[in-house]
Amino acid sequence: MFKYAATRRVLWPVTINSPTADGSGDVESSEVKILFELMTRSEAKEVEGDMDKAQHVLPNKIKGWEGVYSDDDEPIPFTDETLAALLDLPYVERAFAIGLIQASNGAPAKNSKAGSGG
Numbered sequence: 001m002f003k004y005a006a007t008r009r010v011l012w013p014v015t016i017n018s019p020t021a022d023g024s025g026d027v028e029s030s031e032v033k034i035l036f037e038l039m040t041r042s043e044a045k046e047v048e049g050d051m052d053k054a055q056h057v058l059p060n061k062i063k064g065w066e067g068v069y070s071d072d073d074e075p076i077p078f079t080d081e082t083l084a085a086l087l088d089l090p091y092v093e094r095a096f097a098i099g100l101i102q103a104s105n106g107a108p109a110k111n112s113k114a115g116s117g118g
Contacts, residue, residue, distance in 0.1 A: 005027040007039045009063060014099035026093075034096060035064035046102070054097040058087060061100055072083055 014034050017027035038059065039047070047053040062083055068076045077083050087093045101107075 009035055010038060010103050011035050011066070012099050016095045018091060021048060022041040030067075032065055032067040034062055034099055036100050036103050037061050037063055039100065044101070044104050051094065051097060054101055055087075055093050058093065058096055059083060062096065072100050 011033050012035075013031055016030050016032060018030060020026045020028050037060075039057070043057065047057060059080075064078045068078075068082075068086070070076055087096065
């Protein structure tokens with residue numbers, strides 16, 4: 001059954017490819033779940049094909065998360081400050097933007113991996 005909600009929120013899997021520190025040039029993939037407020041059709045059209053615009057709307061569209069941990073394996077609570085700190089990392093910001101676009105368009109989550117080439 002389809003349920004309509006004027007403001008729709010979904011918990012969506014997002015894969016973050018973090019650069020490794022071992023000098024290999026490899027990335028380590030980690031999956032987190034992001035609570036997105038989905039974009040409307042007009043918002044989605046505005047950011048379509050423009051990653052900079054998509055990244056610009058992220059702070060207003062991310063409402064929470066699961067699976068985000070510190071180096072000490074402690075869960076990082078969702079706050080405006082911790083969100084801003086994560087979005088300051090380009091590879092995290094890109095992964096979250098891709099996740100928001102896919103979730104808003106109803107794309108399968110299996111395609112949420114942000115590769116090194118885009």
